[in-house]
Amino acid sequence: MRLNKIHHIAIICSNYQESKEFYVNILNLKVIKETYREERDSYKLDLAIGEHSQIELFSFPNSPKRPSYPEARGLRHLAFEVDDIEEAVKDLEKQGIAVEDVRIDEITEKRFTFFKDPDELPLELYERKGNN
CATH class of the missing domain: 3.10.180.10 (2,3-Dihydroxybiphenyl 1,2-Dioxygenase, domain 1)
Structure with missing residues (x-):
């Protein structure tokens, strides 16, 4: 097996609109695609980091907090x-x-x-x- 590069990093957020604002308007990441999945009451936002990497920003209702530092x-x-x-x-x-x-x-x-x-x-x- 040969790994070529990191394709994406997935992040689950607690407040979709706030996180979207942060990653798009503060970090200036380009929106590739935004999808709302009604059956999950969840958004998936694909964001480009340069030409080769992406962040997948997810929202899920009631997702648990990060356990610690x-x-x-x-x-x-x-x-x-x-x-x-x-x-x-x-x-x-x-x-x-x-x-x-x-x-x-x-x-x-x-x-x-x-x-x-x-x-x-x-x-x-x-x-x-x-x-x-």
Whole structure:
């Protein structure tokens, strides 16, 4: 078996309209397709991240909360690569999004920071420029 790339990441949100606003209008992800499934009372929103990856944003009635902080088993966080981390941080802060201080990854020596989506899911900005 050979895996080519990550195709999509699926996220279940608690408030569909709020999360749609965040991912589309704050993170500027392009809507590929929006589907309402009446039998499930659920939305599925396919969003493009660049040319090769997607987020599937789902809503389900009464979905349980995340059990704990990022150190719980399972997906720890979702990282987005950016060209200029300072510019990306300013863009988020202009939209009222709290962003942690920018840090340096001690292994790769690249700059990164964290912020949260409307459901407090940890999201990371990871700067592309610099060493590899």
